[in-house]
Amino acid sequence: MSAMTETTQPRRVPTGDREDEIQVYGLHKSFGELEVLKGIDLTVHRGEVVCVIGPSGSGKSTLLRCVNMLEQPTQGQVFIMNEEITDPDADIDRLRTMMGMVFQQFNLFPHLTATENCTIALTRVLKKSSADARRIAQENLAKVGLGDRGDSYPAKLSGGQQQRVAIARALSMDPEMMLFDEPTSALDPELVGDVLSVMRDLANGGMTMMVVTHEMAFARDVADRVIFMDGGVIVEEGPPDEVIGNPKEERTRLFLKRVLDPTHVNAGAEDAAYAERHKAARVHHHQED
Numbered sequence: 001m002s003a004m005t006e007t008t009q010p011r012r013v014p015t016g017d018r019e020d021e022i023q024v025y026g027l028h029k030s031f032g033e034l035e036v037l038k039g040i041d042l043t044v045h046r047g048e049v050v051c052v053i054g055p056s057g058s059g060k061s062t063l064l065r066c067v068n069m070l071e072q073p074t075q076g077q078v079f080i081m082n083e084e085i086t087d088p089d090a091d092i093d094r095l096r097t098m099m100g101m102v103f104q105q106f107n108l109f110p111h112l113t114a115t116e117n118c119t120i121a122l123t124r125v126l127k128k129s130s131a132d133a134r135r136i137a138q139e140n141l142a143k144v145g146l147g148d149r150g151d152s153y154p155a156k157l158s159g160g161q162q163q164r165v166a167i168a169r170a171l172s173m174d175p176e177m178m179l180f181d182e183p184t185s186a187l188d189p190e191l192v193g194d195v196l197s198v199m200r201d202l203a204n205g206g207m208t209m210m211v212v213t214h215e216m217a218f219a220r221d222v223a224d225r226v227i228f229m230d231g232g233v234i235v236e237e238g239p240p241d242e243v244i245g246n247p248k249e250e251r252t253r254l255f256l257k258r259v260l261d262p263t264h265v266n267a268g269a270e271d272a273a274y275a276e277r278h279k280a281a282r283v284h285h286h287q288e289d
């Protein structure tokens, strides 16, 4: 039945416009009976910073994970630089080298130094010489403010520093675009600012970015476009001043009230749901400290 539905979907062709770096058409994703994405259409343009906001469980991470095929969509198509990554014959590894990915958990190799964490894929995947790889790693560690910490092992770095190494590692691959999934949400509050400021610099440098975030001030400041998701659909999107500053949709207003107004009667409900879903990540992070 589902195979039939899929084959009857019209196949889209990409726009072919180099500016349209990420193109998502009719994206659906189910986990068993649970339909998490219910038809997402989205284009991210070269140099654009798109922040995705929305309640816990609305499908933000799943959307990002479908863009780089860490999750296989149930239906729909995704094009990266006008090449279809959802095509069964796609060279997913090659297309992924165009996307730097940074997640809540930094996933650094604990037995490798900051520099080695950056060079390993350069030498093994991109076949760079070790001298070139070290030079590239050094440049990118400097870019994230860790030029003097290349020889440090992850355990000797704060969470914020580890996350900046993870960003430097992604940048070392010279990606076309960067995908971030709540890169600051496992960090202690005083470490969040440094990571956001690195991301702000990247945005100002013209990097194409898709950022799932709960940091409303960052989204408001840095995003070219904010997407509000709820229940697996895009409810509202537009410039931050509109979506965050003056939302049109009731669902967006309610969400923002919950996250922005601590005196609201539902304050904490969002945080509680969020904390519950991310407990594992936090425990993991603190064990590493």
Ligand SMILES: Nc1ncnc2c1ncn2[C@@H]1O[C@H](COP(=O)(O)OP(=O)(O)OP(=O)(O)O)[C@@H](O)[C@H]1O
Binding pocket: 031, 034, 036, 054, 055, 056, 057, 058, 059, 060, 061, 062, 063, 274, 277
């Ligand atoms: N691998 C999976 N198997 C089963 N269900 C999943 C899986 N991944 C996600 N889900 C479910 O899909 C829904 C959307 O999850 P997703 O992680 O995309 O939400 P989110 O918007 O990123 O939420 P949060 O803000 O808490 O990170 C949730 O109900 C979640 O439990």
Ligand SMILES: [Mg+2]
Binding pocket: 060, 061, 062, 181
């Ligand atoms: Mg998520």
